[in-house]
Amino acid sequence: MTLDEELDLILERRDRNDMGPTLEALLPLYAAHCENARVLYEVGGAYDTAGQEEVAEEFYQKALTAGLEGDLLRRCYVQYGSTLRNLGEYEKSLTVFSSARTAFPDSAALGVFEAITLHAAGRSHDTIASLLDLIVAHLSDPDIERYKPAISGNATHIRSRGAST
Numbered sequence: 001m002t003l004d005e006e007l008d009l010i011l012e013r014r015d016r017n018d019m020g021p022t023l024e025a026l027l028p029l030y031a032a033h034c035e036n037a038r039v040l041y042e043v044g045g046a047y048d049t050a051g052q053e054e055v056a057e058e059f060y061q062k063a064l065t066a067g068l069e070g071d072l073l074r075r076c077y078v079q080y081g082s083t084l085r086n087l088g089e090y091e092k093s094l095t096v097f098s099s100a101r102t103a104f105p106d107s108a109a110l111g112v113f114e115a116i117t118l119h120a121a122g123r124s125h126d127t128i129a130s131l132l133d134l135i136v137a138h139l140s141d142p143d144i145e146r147y148k149p150a151i152s153g154n155a156t157h158i159r160s161r162g163a164s165t
Contacts, residue, residue, distance in 0.1 A: 037066035125162020
């Protein structure tokens with residue numbers, strides 16, 4: 001069985017309400033593959049799900065440094081940015097989301113979690129404007145299509161009001 005297959009199997013069996021067995025299965029893989037980007041990411045995610053954000057933060061940082069790519073990188077950005085928000089590190093979280101949005105401009109999930117951080121940081125104008133931008137970019141509904149220019153204009157206006165307060 002390959003390392004990726006082992007990881008997939010462990011994650012398939014995880015119980016998000018009891019991450020102990022998942023961590024017990026992942027930690028030997030970490031000991032054997034301590035520089036593997038996916039192993040670092042998955043261990044971080046397990047600690048994160050277990051409510052141990054401080055530990056998760058370190059693993060996410062190591063995973064990013066180790067060279068995550070593609071969908072795993074995008075997912076790590078979402079989780080790492082959210083972990084930083086949960087730790088009250090709003091500016092660090094927004095920096096992560098900014099980098100992530102540059103790397104993955106079409107990711108609606110990154111935009112949503114960035115908006116959650118903006119809200120947690122008390123930036124309500126930016127939060128609403130960002131969510132309006134996401135609606136324009138990702139929602140294809142006839143009612144929305146008709147009003148996309150107006151929605152975008154409102155996002156710009158709301159964002160500018162936040163800048164003046």
